[in-house]
């Protein structure tokens with residue numbers, strides 16, 4: 001699943017290829033159309049007619065990221081994308097330029113740009129979400145998100161949440177995945193940072209000292225920054241908008257590993273429905 005560093009890289013790659021261009025048309029795949037007819041609303045969460053009417057003839061003024069969301073700032077309104085597990089954007093002159101067979105096959109939205117290029121949204125597992133909103137303030141998920149981790153108030157916010165009645169008795173691993181506590185961290189980076197900081201994923205927030213919490217936050221921010229520089233992690237199907245892959249997976253120490261760097265057997269716990277890879281020797285309870 002694209003986490004903050006991966007979405008940031010999608011933004012960096014896509015921005016110079018779309019900003020200043022106008023959307024002339026949008027075509028939906030059969031699958032999207034049929035799912036809307038059956039009221040299942042795959043991928044596009046706005047009504048297709050509404051989405052199309054509001055997207056067509058809009059100029060893309062900028063591209064921004066909030067947490068794991070990417071949004072297009074149009075000359076009127078916003079198009080918001082969440083990539084789910086396997087969403088990706090490509091800017092191409094023709095579909096054949098999408099070399100990855102899976103992405104080529106699972107293309108679901110094709111935006112025609114006034115440059116003659118196509119902006120293609122592909123999604124293999126179809127957990128992604130696209131919607132048009134008039135006003136970014138009316139998009140509720142943004143209101144519940146913690147501040148961006150690189151912003152000034154993010155640390156205070158994180159500490160306040162971990163100390164709060166609501167969260168202090170919860171497992172730290174679950175809290176790292178909670179967007180209202182820390183914004184943009186998913187399963188991979190949560191596993192990695194807990195290994196690096198030698199914290200057992202089932203430790204409760206209140207069992208960590210003040211210093212441990214501060215260090216955990218600062219190290220996680222550093223790891224996300226480093227991952228952005230590395231182009232993010234390509235695990236199964238994450239690729240940049242030019243089809244290239246990230247490099248961060250080469251630095252993973254625990255996620256998806258059988259042994260930790262010290263040779264201990266890695267174990268797996270399910271926390272909040274996600275696999276938590278951890279080392280019971282390095283990360284004591």
Ligand SMILES: [Zn+2]
Nearest residue numbers: 260264279282
């Ligand atoms: Zn170990």
